[in-house]
Amino acid sequence: MASSQESSSQNHPPAPAQPLEYQQQNDPQQAAAYPYIDPSVMNSQQQQQQQQQQQQQHPPPPPGAYPPQPYGYPLMFYPSFTPPYAQSTPPKAKRAQVRNACTNCQKACKRCDEVRPCTRCTKYGIPNECVDSERKKRKAGIKRGPYKRKAPDDGGVSSADGARTLTPQATHTPAPPQTPVYPPPHPYYPPPPGQHPSHQMIPIYGLAPNGTPLAMDGQPIQFGTTYPYPFAYMAPGPPGHSAPMHHGPESTPMHGVHPDSRRSGDAGDNDVKRPGDATNGDDDDEEAADDQAAGHNASSDQSHSSPINGNSHPTSHPHHPHQSQEHMNNSQPPYYPYSHPGQHMYEYAQHQHQHHPSSGYPYPPPGVPAAQPPPIHMQLQPVPAPPSSPPSSSQQQPPSAATKSAKKAKTAKGKGKTHDGDMSMEGQGEAAGTGDSAKRSGKSGKAKKMGAADEGGEPTQADVDADAAAAVAKGAGGGGVDAVDGSEVAQDREDDEDELMD
DNA sequence: CCTTTCGGAGGTTAAACTGA
DNA sequence: CAGTTTAACCTCCGAAAGGC
Ligand SMILES: [Zn+2]
Ligand SMILES: [Zn+2]
Numbered sequence: 001m002a003s004s005q006e007s008s009s010q011n012h013p014p015a016p017a018q019p020l021e022y023q024q025q026n027d028p029q030q031a032a033a034y035p036y037i038d039p040s041v042m043n044s045q046q047q048q049q050q051q052q053q054q055q056q057q058h059p060p061p062p063p064g065a066y067p068p069q070p071y072g073y074p075l076m077f078y079p080s081f082t083p084p085y086a087q088s089t090p091p092k093a094k095r096a097q098v099r100n101a102c103t104n105c106q107k108a109c110k111r112c113d114e115v116r117p118c119t120r121c122t123k124y125g126i127p128n129e130c131v132d133s134e135r136k137k138r139k140a141g142i143k144r145g146p147y148k149r150k151a152p153d154d155g156g157v158s159s160a161d162g163a164r165t166l167t168p169q170a171t172h173t174p175a176p177p178q179t180p181v182y183p184p185p186h187p188y189y190p191p192p193p194g195q196h197p198s199h200q201m202i203p204i205y206g207l208a209p210n211g212t213p214l215a216m217d218g219q220p221i222q223f224g225t226t227y228p229y230p231f232a233y234m235a236p237g238p239p240g241h242s243a244p245m246h247h248g249p250e251s252t253p254m255h256g257v258h259p260d261s262r263r264s265g266d267a268g269d270n271d272v273k274r275p276g277d278a279t280n281g282d283d284d285d286e287e288a289a290d291d292q293a294a295g296h297n298a299s300s301d302q303s304h305s306s307p308i309n310g311n312s313h314p315t316s317h318p319h320h321p322h323q324s325q326e327h328m329n330n331s332q333p334p335y336y337p338y339s340h341p342g343q344h345m346y347e348y349a350q351h352q353h354q355h356h357p358s359s360g361y362p363y364p365p366p367g368v369p370a371a372q373p374p375p376i377h378m379q380l381q382p383v384p385a386p387p388s389s390p391p392s393s394s395q396q397q398p399p400s401a402a403t404k405s406a407k408k409a410k411t412a413k414g415k416g417k418t419h420d421g422d423m424s425m426e427g428q429g430e431a432a433g434t435g436d437s438a439k440r441s442g443k444s445g446k447a448k449k450m451g452a453a454d455e456g457g458e459p460t461q462a463d464v465d466a467d468a469a470a471a472v473a474k475g476a477g478g479g480g481v482d483a484v485d486g487s488e489v490a491q492d493r494e495d496d497e498d499e500l501m502d
Numbered sequence: 503c504c505t506t507t508c509g510g511a512g513g514t515t516a517a518a519c520t521g522a
Numbered sequence: 523c524a525g526t527t528t529a530a531c532c533t534c535c536g537a538a539a540g541g542c
Contacts, residue, residue, distance in 0.1 A: 097513045097533050109508090109534050138516050138530055147519050147527045 106133040 098112050105112030105120050112118045117127030 095512060095533085095535075099514070099532090101533060106533080111534060133532090136531065140517060142517075142530085144518050144528065149520075149526080 100132050100135055102130045103133045104129060 098114050101112035102116065102118045102121060104124075104126070105118060108120075110120060112120060116132070117130030121127050121130035
């Protein structure tokens, strides 16, 4: 089964009507859009863990329990959820995510895949530069408060100290007393030990022409009212396909938290204190510390802190403030200037120093048809050097390189976007990052297009040409990105750290 | 129009806890 | 010590800003 998809599917209810991107997974030709992760690609540990998780959450249905699915993918619903097809905007399927993006993709903040060289690098003709990004080891020794334990009976979660938290169901379902109660379609699989009945899943055997989910008996499953057995339990997809075996809030790693409420403090229980809150040090403090490290003052950060996150957003995602702060643990020297109190210091750093490598990449390289990428497991062979592309000696410049220099110049100028404070910081960062940009300079500063289209995008000829040019420019230098790229991140980090030290 | 920026949603998984 | 819970760490989508 698709690794990331598998495990991640626990977090989010895939939509009955699969968004195009995700549907494409069924289409070998478009598999790369949302890569199907070949099990063979994932390491045994992954598989093991996934299996483990699956089994923890729900016992697999007996073989042949379900008739063949008209759709290879699961359909499930949260309680009281208006069926997606009844909504104007179908919910998004869960996003597939690789375990570890390659450095190029990471820098570009673009989708990578499990194979190496990754599809993207391959497409850009820089397979040899495709190396796994380094993953930071998780901090150990961080104390947490007592864990909440699930209360099997009431659908609630009780904390060790007696505090109670609502489960997703409780949170998202008003649970009107007079709401009709439907018996679970038969067959269904009993919830795992200790799991609340409301977590049971309904097998959906298909969809009526109008999109109504059908139970095994062919009868439409009622939605739109509180449904006691709201979760669809999708039968496994056809052989060779990765149909998640289970879904639903309970199966998410965030246990008992609706996917939409994962951000702590959401789900209406803002008062519930995370265990970490008690022991982990104050978020604000951390942020402040971070700010300091970043040469900021807290207030400015605050001001630019996302309107959604911190300040005005009515339905702010409380988790985000937290998420952002998690990067600011003062116990750990920041790698980057966190001019953004927000999360994604990684990406942010990238933005600061690299200006989206992606934009520097020709996509696909000249001469390479922009057609559908092959399925991942077939993407191992590097794209032959594009005919029109001069750099025969070296590969094309990675997306990053081309744009970086040009951009850096810009940014350094103080080109401000919306957040002045940030920008100023960014400016500093840029300045500091000069070394890097210098390294990258010498390449054409021409910015290329890729942006939105990105993975699936079709680069214009101009882009391609530009990239080619860039590649040439760079190619002369030899070295290639791999030298630069591989160490780029580390280098950047070092730079940043140095800055911070000051 | 195109590229870049970056806010932030969402996924993964290892460390902390917990109960047996 | 295995199972559970939590959050640290990470990916990358997609809208908005800015430049040409
Ligand atoms: Zn990649
Ligand atoms: Zn790669």
